[in-house]
Amino acid sequence: MPGFSDRDRGRDRGYGSGPPRFGGGGRGGGGGGKFGNPGDRLRKKHWNLDELSKFEKNFYQEHPDVNRRSPQEVTQYRSTKAVTVKGRDCPNPIMKFHEASFPTYVMDVINKAGWSEPTPIQAQGWPLALSGKDMVGIAQTGSGKTLSYLLPAIVHINHQPFLERGDGPICLVLAPTRELAQQVQQVAAEYGRASRLKSVCVYGGAPKGPQLRDLDRGVEICIATPGRLIDFLEAGKTNMRRCTYLVLDEADRMLDMGFEPQIRKIVDQIRPDRQTLMWSATWPKEVRQLAEDFLKDYVQINVGALQLSANHNILQIVDVCNDGEKEDKLLRLLEEIMSEKENKTIIFTETKRRCDEITRRMRRDGWPAMGIHGDKSQQERDWVLNEFKFGKAPILIATDVASRGLDVEDVKFVINFDYPNNSEDYIHRIGRTARSQKTGTAYTFFTPNNMRQASDLVAVLREANQAINPKLLQMADRGGHSRGGRGGSGFRDDRRDRYSSGGRRDFSSFRDRENDRGFDSGPKKVFGTNSQSGGYGASGFDKSGNGFGGYGSNGQSNYGTSQAGAFPTQNFQAPQFSANQGGIQNGMSHQQFPFTQQQAPQPMVPYSMPPQFPQ
DNA sequence: AAAAAAC
Numbered sequence: 001m002p003g004f005s006d007r008d009r010g011r012d013r014g015y016g017s018g019p020p021r022f023g024g025g026g027r028g029g030g031g032g033g034k035f036g037n038p039g040d041r042l043r044k045k046h047w048n049l050d051e052l053s054k055f056e057k058n059f060y061q062e063h064p065d066v067n068r069r070s071p072q073e074v075t076q077y078r079s080t081k082a083v084t085v086k087g088r089d090c091p092n093p094i095m096k097f098h099e100a101s102f103p104t105y106v107m108d109v110i111n112k113a114g115w116s117e118p119t120p121i122q123a124q125g126w127p128l129a130l131s132g133k134d135m136v137g138i139a140q141t142g143s144g145k146t147l148s149y150l151l152p153a154i155v156h157i158n159h160q161p162f163l164e165r166g167d168g169p170i171c172l173v174l175a176p177t178r179e180l181a182q183q184v185q186q187v188a189a190e191y192g193r194a195s196r197l198k199s200v201c202v203y204g205g206a207p208k209g210p211q212l213r214d215l216d217r218g219v220e221i222c223i224a225t226p227g228r229l230i231d232f233l234e235a236g237k238t239n240m241r242r243c244t245y246l247v248l249d250e251a252d253r254m255l256d257m258g259f260e261p262q263i264r265k266i267v268d269q270i271r272p273d274r275q276t277l278m279w280s281a282t283w284p285k286e287v288r289q290l291a292e293d294f295l296k297d298y299v300q301i302n303v304g305a306l307q308l309s310a311n312h313n314i315l316q317i318v319d320v321c322n323d324g325e326k327e328d329k330l331l332r333l334l335e336e337i338m339s340e341k342e343n344k345t346i347i348f349t350e351t352k353r354r355c356d357e358i359t360r361r362m363r364r365d366g367w368p369a370m371g372i373h374g375d376k377s378q379q380e381r382d383w384v385l386n387e388f389k390f391g392k393a394p395i396l397i398a399t400d401v402a403s404r405g406l407d408v409e410d411v412k413f414v415i416n417f418d419y420p421n422n423s424e425d426y427i428h429r430i431g432r433t434a435r436s437q438k439t440g441t442a443y444t445f446f447t448p449n450n451m452r453q454a455s456d457l458v459a460v461l462r463e464a465n466q467a468i469n470p471k472l473l474q475m476a477d478r479g480g481h482s483r484g485g486r487g488g489s490g491f492r493d494d495r496r497d498r499y500s501s502g503g504r505r506d507f508s509s510f511r512d513r514e515n516d517r518g519f520d521s522g523p524k525k526v527f528g529t530n531s532q533s534g535g536y537g538a539s540g541f542d543k544s545g546n547g548f549g550g551y552g553s554n555g556q557s558n559y560g561t562s563q564a565g566a567f568p569t570q571n572f573q574a575p576q577f578s579a580n581q582g583g584i585q586n587g588m589s590h591q592q593f594p595f596t597q598q599q600a601p602q603p604m605v606p607y608s609m610p611p612q613f614p615q
Numbered sequence: 616a617a618a619a620a621a622c
Contacts (some may be wrong), residue, residue, distance in 0.1 A: 121618085176620080177619065177620080178620080183617090203620085203621095204621050204622080224619070227622085228621060228622090231621050231622070253619090256619085257618075257619050258620085259619090259620075350616090350617065351616085351617060352617085352618080373618085373619095373621080374618065374619055389617085399617085399618060400618055400619075401618070401619065421616090422616070425618095544617070600616095
């Protein structure tokens with residue numbers, strides 16, 4: 001493979017026959033000692049960019065097939081895939097995996113995974129990252145983002161001299177949550193294995209010992225949450241002297257969580273001639289500022305994400321109701337979901353306390369549910385997540401600790417028990433389903449307390465061609481300003497204002513007392529084709545706005561009994577649910593709740609109690 | 616008013 005042959009060969013003989021050795025010569029044919037003593041480089045006043053990224057700069061010459069793409073072809077690709085590019089000298093996208101010219105040790109893993117073509121962010125991001133330039137990627141999770149930066153990282157590392165004793169990582173990835181960091185590390189381990197790269201996940205809440213051992217042994221890739229890494233850096237347990245490839249994953253999220261000082265502290269220690277890649281789901285001015293400070297002459301790639309945009313493979317259903325109704329509604333909904341064959345479900349709550357309450361309630365009713373939030377020990381969090389991942393317990397109840405990045409295959413349903421504080425979180429939460437070309441369904445309870453998010457949500461639903469609950473539209477009308485008109489670029493700019501402005505509004509006047517009383521109002525063929533809701537466009541809701549909240553006076557399952565065609569979503573087959581044939585009838589009224597232990601539906605999946613964790 | 620993250 002042109003351009004990589006030196007390195008490949010270098011690895012195949014001699015160098016590759018064992019793990020990279022401390023004190024060994026340079027990696028591949030680069031000539032030992034070029035960077036022999038990283039300390040020397042640190043002492044230099046001027047940073048020699050040319051030396052470091054010679055490989056990256058040669059990328060174009062080595063891959064004429066990528067460059068030769070005609071401008072028309074590029075334009076067409078970018079427009080059909082809704083990819084926009086901003087910045088100087090952005091290489092053309094690749095359209096097939098082989099065009100990326102990854103070395104065989106990477107291609108083998110790609111081939112084994114059996115994907116058909118690169119995702120848009122990969123198609124554009126790979127050549128860009130491989131060319132050595134700084135970049136910003138604006139893309140949703142689930143878009144193939146992790147591999148977009150990890151594979152070029154692996155190539156980059158393989159073109160650097162071997163680690164020597166005392167060297168820190170060559171590639172650093174910063175992530176907002178521990179779970180995300182662990183996940184990224186798993187991918188890094190999988191793809192780095194073939195070229196014998198070692199990786200470590202540095203995060204809090206877990207014993208330091210193993211992490212320190214890994215660092216001490218020498219790791220090329222370090223994935224970290226900021227706190228523990230700073231801890232280690234300050235204690236001199238690791239260093240950033242060798243770090244030349246920096247990734248900030250979920251940058252917007254990290255800023256939200258107030259990590260900015262920590263991030264700056266870490267990045268200040270990383271040599272300025274590094275390559276920096278920043279990833280974010282949104283592009284508010286805080287993130288722009290961070291990019292200005294940390295990146296040089298960067299190219300920005302957007303994948304249809306500058307405006308609020310959710311994955312179109314998700315069927316989104318919003319139930320406008322009152323807070324008091326939510327719990328019963330949830331149990332009924334769950335009953336239907338659990339009669340499905342594929343039923344992996346995440347339920348999001350606003351608070352940790354609520355998360356615990358719901359978990360307790362569900363378990364009391366016999367559901368195989370488990371909770372996860374930030375007050376639980378890391379040991380328990382890991383355990384719960386694994387049980388969920390491997391299907392031992394199909395119901396996960398979570399706070400926003402799990403809203404982003406979490407990549408569990410086959411999540412078919414997301415339920416927003418509480419609507420999140422901001423609409424990006426809504427998009428991230430529902431994005432836990434319908435991953436990698438699959439489809440999924442998101443149910444959302446929306447109450448008058450969420451009024452100020454109504455217009456955002458409507459915008460999201462519109463963009464995804466979803467049927468919109470007229471009650472929600474009503475709330476959006478009365479709910480005041482919409483962010484939609486601002487063109488999206490400043491999506492979270494007004495965050496602080498919204499949180500601190502004035503006193504709380506009194507929403508009671510908006511309550512629709514007639515319809516919010518219970519389960520009993522109105523005709524119930526919810527998603528039928530009764531489009532007398534004229535004013536509401538293509539919406540399949542009836543006038544009462546009972547999106548999926550009306551429970552079966554006609555004995556029909558109202559959750560998702562969607563006739564094909566009721567949803568104008570393109571390229572999407574609305575899931576067909578059978579009416580529940582189980583012991584609990586759909587037409588039952590809410591007075592019969594709560595379930596007793598005996599009545600409770602049996603879990604679909606054998607479920608064992610979690611081990612006892614220390615409080 | 617809440618969530619996450621270092622001890």
